[in-house]
Amino acid sequence: MNCVGIIKPDQHFYSISELISSGLSYYKIKNLVVNGNLEKLNNKVYENMSFKGENTDIDYARVLVPKGVVCMMSAARHYGLTNYLPDGVDIAIERDMKISSLPDWPQINLWYFPENRFNSGISSSQDDACTFKIYDIEKTVVDVLYYRNRVGIEEMKEILKNYLMREDRNLIKLHRYAAALGCQKIFETYMEVLI
16 A cells, blocks of 8 residues: 555645544554654644645644634734734633643644633634634634733733724624623723723
8 A cells, every 4th residue: 555645735634543544554654754754743633744735823723722712812813903923823722621732833822711711702714724713803802801911901902992993893792792701891991991
């Protein structure tokens, strides 16, 4: 069996179960790694080194943290709410989720959210490389407001101001998220100042 023929140039990542189900043994998978056809990212995922498509940090994060959701500054940047370039991909996971080891690159900043915050406002989006889970724009603004001391007050103000200038803003939805996620008072304070 030609092992290399199983690895297609249009698929970026392979799970161990995909490789096994395509007829490869652990020995053959190890040989593909040794020969430079695959790179082991963790115990479950391999990167195809002959992949010909786009590589993005979010694509790696999506594979390495499959239940995670793009959040905070990475989501704000995706929506054009900030010019700030995060040092890594911000990914939310539920507090009790377990994550296997993460590589040094790309840097993945894990945010441990309680269940109600984690499950609220999940939508999907895409970039040149993949489709991924991300919090909707209003949920992103409220999360940044809630965690303003970790994110930075100036960054939070920039995101809130940029959101308020958008024609597609939804203040009712924003207010509902603030009330449901425990930051209604601070939300109202900032809204009084900015509007």
